Amino acid sequence: MSDLSITHAGSAVTQNRPGMKSDNNKLNDMKMDVIEVTLTTDVETIADDAVIAQRIELANVAAKKGGSCLLQSITLINTDSSTESPSMELIFLEDNTAIAGDEGNAVSASDSTAFKILGAVTVSNWSILKPSDNEFAIKANIGMVLKTTSDTRSVWVSVINRSSGIYTPSGTNVLKGKFGIVQD
Numbered sequence: 001m002s003d004l005s006i007t008h009a010g011s012a013v014t015q016n017r018p019g020m021k022s023d024n025n026k027l028n029d030m031k032m033d034v035i036e037v038t039l040t041t042d043v044e045t046i047a048d049d050a051v052i053a054q055r056i057e058l059a060n061v062a063a064k065k066g067g068s069c070l071l072q073s074i075t076l077i078n079t080d081s082s083t084e085s086p087s088m089e090l091i092f093l094e095d096n097t098a099i100a101g102d103e104g105n106a107v108s109a110s111d112s113t114a115f116k117i118l119g120a121v122t123v124s125n126w127s128i129l130k131p132s133d134n135e136f137a138i139k140a141n142i143g144m145v146l147k148t149t150s151d152t153r154s155v156w157v158s159v160i161n162r163s164s165g166i167y168t169p170s171g172t173n174v175l176k177g178k179f180g181i182v183q184d
Helices: 023-029
Strands: 004-008 011-015 031-038 051-058 068-078 088-093 117-123 127-129 134-139 144-147 155-161 175-183
Touching: 031 051, 051 175, 068 088, 068 117, 117 134, 117 144, 155 175
Parallel strands: none
Antiparallel strands: 004 011, 031 175, 051 155, 068 134, 068 144, 068 175, 088 117, 088 155, 127 134
């Protein structure tokens, strides 16, 4: 149901129906958050189209079980000074299903896994921070809806190398992600 518009004495007056909020009040009630995770990987050479990290939980993205959120931004931080950060595709899934046998393996998602995909975003604009040679990349204004299942407030993310080259992390915890969300 929508707002009720009434004309009274030549003036239009808008009144919300009981239990409804105006657009401004609804926007003010939305909670914004940044969820930070380590995109854990293996220390090995990861080829193009192979999994860098998989089944990383983004806990509490929704305000309630079975809820949803908007993914607004992604910031990736690579503290490995190798400066070979590839184009990375982040696949968002409704549960912690694996998309490959292990990190470093080629993607091998089944049809049933494909139906659990909520969306994907590619991040590739790496900038080097001097003198540390750490890198960061940002994808902003995404606006992707992520919906959790009825038994959790979480979604999961997996990361795939999409660079046509290799990526060789020096440690299991050198890649971090910050996910900006707006909860419903």
